[in-house]
Amino acid sequence: MNCESARELMSAYYDRELTPDLELAVREHLEDCPHCAHHLAQFEQLSKLATELREPSVPADMWSAIDSSIDRQRLRRDRWARAWRRYSPAAVAAVLLVAASLVAFSYWQNRHAADHRQMAATFGQYLERFHEQPERAEDVLLARYEGRLLPPEQAAGAAKFQPNAPDRLPQGFTRTKLYVLEMPCCTCTQTIYQDEQGHVLALFEHNDQQRDWFGDRPTITAECHGKQTCLVQMRDRLAACWKSGPRHLTIVGARDVEQVAELVAYLDARAPSLAPADSVGQRPHL
Secondary structure (H helix, E strand, O other), X not given: OOHHHHHHOHHHHHOOOOOHHHHHHHHHHHHHOHHHHHHHHHHHHHHXXXXXXXXXXXXXXXXXXXXXXXXHHHHHHHHHHHHHOOOOHHHHHHHHHHHHHHHHHHHHHHHHHHHHHHHHHHHHHHHHHHHHOHHHOHHHHHHHOOOEEOOHHHHHHHHOOOOOOXXXXXXXXXXXXXXXXXXXXXXXXXXXXXXOOOOEEEEEEEOOOOHHXXXXXXXXXXXXXXXXXXXXXXXXXXXXXXXXXXXXXXXXEEOOHHHHHHHHHHHHHHHHHOOOHHHEOEOOOO
16 A cells, blocks of 8 residues: 555544454555654644644524524515515616626635636645655745735835745745735735744734635644644645734645644734734835
């Protein structure tokens, strides 16, 4: 059994849903493959975090509130039907104009959704490239979203915000490149870090949370250093998203949950010191 086949069966193996023959084949592969064994350990860690999350309790009066809401909607519908008979042709024309506007808005909304689907597909290609060639993965996004390589003092003006992109990160990572990307969601920054062993981290800063970037990859929400953080399994590495100050940060390529927590703490400690939006264009303090 090769690594690709083993990882496709990893979730079912962890949940003990495989036939005895397949379970034995995966177990034997894990004994000989440290990379897949590490992948399973990360999967177990994510699952453990998920079991520690609290499930919100259902309010006791929820169903009665739903019934009352349905009754109110029926009453409004009946009143609307009676009032419609009294409307003049001019009023009908006005209603039709509003309806046409709603159709146009629906068209824009569908197109917006299509842009996000395309963005998710492109980011999926980026994540696959990151696994194979992390030092070249940004090429996928640069080609699609007009990426510009800029020094930090110019990136602030291009992005309209001052990036939270220090020159160094914990565990020996040094900033090597900083890009500004014109993505469908917003103007984002992507900062590339590398350590002496050649390990790569990519840090994105953007306006809104972008969970759809990660498609159907295993994902949970947990607390890292007191912050609600979305953790995503990407083969033998992790991605993480959290809100930091007025924007959101996404890190790609973390080794484990402990490293994610350390990065969240380090970057959040810097967020309050960033200059306000009206000072964009000045040289950022890094």
